[in-house]
Amino acid sequence: MMQQIYPQVVHPYQFELNKDFHFAAAHYVPAEAAGKCRQVHGHTYFVNITVAGDDLDDTGFLVNFSLLKKLVHDRFDHTLLNDDSEQFDDTVPSRFPTTEVVAKTVAELVQQQLDTQPNRPRCVQVFLRETPTSYVVYRPKAGSL
Ligand SMILES: Nc1nc2c(c(=O)[nH]1)N=C([C@H](O)[C@H](O)COP(=O)(O)OP(=O)(O)OP(=O)(O)O)CN2
Numbered sequence: 001m002m003q004q005i006y007p008q009v010v011h012p013y014q015f016e017l018n019k020d021f022h023f024a025a026a027h028y029v030p031a032e033a034a035g036k037c038r039q040v041h042g043h044t045y046f047v048n049i050t051v052a053g054d055d056l057d058d059t060g061f062l063v064n065f066s067l068l069k070k071l072v073h074d075r076f077d078h079t080l081l082n083d084d085s086e087q088f089d090d091t092v093p094s095r096f097p098t099t100e101v102v103a104k105t106v107a108e109l110v111q112q113q114l115d116t117q118p119n120r121p122r123c124v125q126v127f128l129r130e131t132p133t134s135y136v137v138y139r140p141k142a143g144s145l
């Protein structure tokens with residue numbers, strides 16, 4: 001079910017890994033233009049995280065696959081995203097929990113973790129599917145996270 005082909009990201013690194021997982025969460029988009037999405041509703045979000053780098057850690061990993069899932073799944077699964085005031089803000093459009101903003105947030109959380117590793121891998125893409133027909137791809141600009 002998660003074995004789908006994702007968009008490819010161009011990067012200069014020798015290694016690339018991808019981790020798929022999903023989480024269930026509720027949200028609402030607090031803007032008139034969001035229409036029915038202004039009401040609280042839920043999704044099963046499907047996530048694909050792409051990490052790249054030239055150097056491996058002492059275990060021969062770029063980053064442990066399970067760590068990537070834990071970081072995001074443990075934080076957002078079975079939550080109301082709007083309640084996470086560290087990441088989202090109902091008064092600032094660029095921080096509403098839209099698919100775009102959630103994808104960017106996932107990339108930032110992942111990169112913060114990667115920055116603690118001596119081999120310094122990069123999160124180069126986050127693919128976030130909100131519904132069977134809607135998804136966002138977020139690609140951090142080099143050096144932006
Ligand atoms: N650019 C964005 N547009 C919309 C977002 C968003 O995050 N970014 N979100 C929503 C809603 O939250 C909704 O969950 C998804 O909307 P939509 O794809 O329209 O959902 P449907 O299941 O109704 O889609 P159909 O393909 O028409 O069945 C809305 N827009």
Ligand SMILES: [Zn+2]
Nearest residue numbers: 027037041043
């Ligand atoms: Zn929604």
